[in-house]
Amino acid sequence: MAALTDNIFFCSFSFLVLLICTVLFIVKSFSVQLVNSETKHRTPPNPPALPIIGHLHLVGSVIPKTFQNLARLYGPLMQLRLGASTTLIVSNAQVAGEVFKTHELNFCNRPEYGSSDYDNYKGSSFINAPYGPYWRFMKKLCVTQLLSTFQLGRFTHVREQETKSLLDFLVQCSREAKACDLSPKFTALTNNIICRIAMSTTCDADQIHRVVRECLELGAKLSLGDVLGPLAKFDLFGYGKKLAKVMSEFDRMLEMITKEHEEKLDHKCSEVEEREDMMDILLQVYRDPNAEMKLKRNDLKAFFLEILLASTDTTSVALQWAMAEIINHPRVLKKLREEMDSIVGSRRLVKESDVPNLPYLQAVVKEVLRLHPSAPFVLRQSSEDCNINGYVLKGQTRTIVNVYAIMRDPQGWTNPEEFMPERFLDGDGTDQNLMQMKGQDLRYVPFGSGRRGCPGAALALTVIQPTVAALVQCFDWKVKGGSKVDTTEGSGFSMGLAKPLVCYPITRLDDLLSV
Template identity: 40%
Template sequence: MTLQPLIFYASLFILSALVLKAIKHSRRLPPSPWALPIVGHLHLLGPSLHHSFHKLSTRYGPLMSIRIGSVLGVVTSSPDVTKELLKTNDVTFAARNSSAAIECLTYNSSFAFAPNGPYWQFMKKLTTVELLGSRTLLQFLPIRTNELHELIRFLFEKSKSGGSVSITDELLKFTNNIISQMMLSIRCSGKGGQAEECRTLAREVTEIFGEFNISDIIWIFKSFDIQGFRRRFKDIHRRFDSLLENIITNREKLRKEKKESEEKVKDLLDILLDVLGNQNSEIKLTRDHIKALFLDFLTAGTDTSSMTVEWALAELINHPMVLQKAQQEIDQVVGRNRLVQESDVPHLPYIQAIIKESFRIHPPIPLLNRRALEDCKIGNYIIPKGTLLFVNLWSMGRDPEIWKNPLEFQPERFLSQSNSEIDVRGLHYQLLPFGTGRRGCPGLSLAMQELPTTLAAMIQCFNFKVTSPDGVVDMSERPGLSSPRAQDLVCAPVARCAPSILN
């Protein structure tokens, strides 16, 4: 027998074995719609993945497999399955999926998307203890208080003239100002080149992270830049790097010229530069690590926070009885002679319930994203290594088997005996706005001090009149990886207390 037939039969045998293995493997995956070659199930997915996944889950169940181009994924909308995946198998799903945008813009050093290893563990400890620990958050309380006063003062000015205001824009400025001052002692809404560039870049980065890049999901296009993303990545990266390098260099010069008083509150850049100069640090931090962490903070800490308050306020405008009940609680606990403070929040259970209800029905990040580090058995199914996991929080919040009247905005559900213990700290799998486990959001404590206080202060001082003819706020979403409102929330603030409340 010549060599050529041997090669042919050997190749046929290998190909047959691979096909049989693929068929056997696919049979052990969770249920799935029929997939098309190359594109997989892309033809079944709309611009908002969480909506599409929700629709498919009504047919294929609370755990299904999906192919997005050449990427295999599994989707769950069940709290019990989520608990098994993210608690029982926490180590297996301790990674997040990256993308071309994330790798380029975050110097391939993002803490949020870093693999579970020494670097990630060091940054997790640094973030939770030093950067966002209780002592640091207390030091930054004056910043949060001042920014809240500035927001309320601006709304009082608008109420005098009877003019309308984009609550969307003002809340985004508010959260941007807090994060940028905590990080760099720069007020994003302030005047000057650095503040303006910081504000612009934060918006551009958030937008590009949420855009669909075909190179991320179809392997044959990976080497091509069909949509022109790489040029945009490089431009944003160059500008962001130039901005931060200038800020870091100037801060280093200032630290050398002047020995700072121990009583001065250090911002996050000061803390990170201390680590950078520490030769005995567990991990040798680089300038790129610092820049990547700032990008993580900017993108994770601004839109999601402002979006939550905006959705909650929109729901209150559309539910005047709920708004009135919330205002009565604030009037009884705080009164109208001083502005509500963070220390008042534990005594405002209805405000806390409103925030939870807003998280339930309008999760700012509707899909939790993880990646399997090894094969994982869930029930009778095998989830292969490298599979993307999507936890559909948006779908869970609308499941009538979990929540009574799930499409109704009813904060009282969280005051009932059966639900009063449910919180957002990752222990109750039907409500996970900050994720859970080792990959849970480290900014949870900051958010849960900032969000209820902001909402409470706004409705303590104002009622809000909508500019639409029917006086109702449109509650539709804009497509994307997050869940922003389709239309900016534009309304006229009507004062219900005197501006002297700020004194």
């Protein structure tokens, strides 16, 4: 009887242990599956949203700074819903590395925005072209011909002439003790340079810039209109019709300039051989039956519109910030002068060829572009689902890399909010290796990074560096209405100065600048 009781107890105990083990195994398996499921569908954090408008109520007038502040609360990868549009925001170098390097091919495309529906050259864009044969061909053409070092060198005299014209104007202001708003003068300088090296014209430069500026403003309004979702197609505010009209005007102007170039090519004019601007090069490719890629006429026109959109105002804004920071930092101004007096002297005007021998000038421009990138956002769109920073991103997700925030990140920079050109010179510890602008070190990406980095970086620098050098070499500067420039950042995407840069130029080298 005792043996039977012991046997029953043993069986009961064994069954209970087996049952407990089974339950624990099931619970554990279910927990693992649940964790895996949550990890698999884990999405980036986002702030509390409101119905319909999403996170629009959180967006201030200085958009890159708004995104930077939100990233401090919600992390370097966050998701924002701006009305009907959902966008991912990347705000530090580590996550940017996953976009630009680890998953570069998956993020080689740019998103399309509402303005493309009213673009006369839709399907011909180089900047927004899908990553494929056409984009690769145009990028190769830019690197090897259109924006190559050799091609830029052919137009050194153009940049020198336009810079001298600006200096002459400032000398006259100095003689008359007149204040000058530098902002429009910088815009005219860059616009004239781009028009001359792109299509050898200044006769229509002002009109071209007006049309390009209107295209930029209307395109931005239509792109922001994407927050309306399907309603954006109805063009409720009429921006689409206005953009189509302005683009038609640009098309007529460009067609006239193109025909003039074609006539000279037909007559094999010696001027073409000496000049061979961007339009000459593209027309030769356009007419070549054996070209690697057959270009359409709209492809040519789209390229010129985009190079004007991408370079004129951005370079002008960089020049404004450069002079604002230099004027506000007398120590920097003094060091620049000492360097130029040592290398260039006071008997001749500084030239582009001097720039490689002026490391502090280069450091100043690099620091300006770090604190005030003319293009504070890099836009990308994923092609397929992928995992970024531990989160799953779906294909076709719009992604904004906030380079403004990345280049002010305290984890990557010493005293990131301070203007310190010395950080780009040897011997400054953590920042000393950031000597290149090609986006290899992802703490410093003023021109983007990877395959779709800006191909016009060299062009921008050949305008910015010698111009800043000449303005520092030839003039002292007095700010109208105060001792310092107001460096409040303006609204919108470009983040130029909120207020005009109005100064009194005071000539330093009269003999050098005699008119």
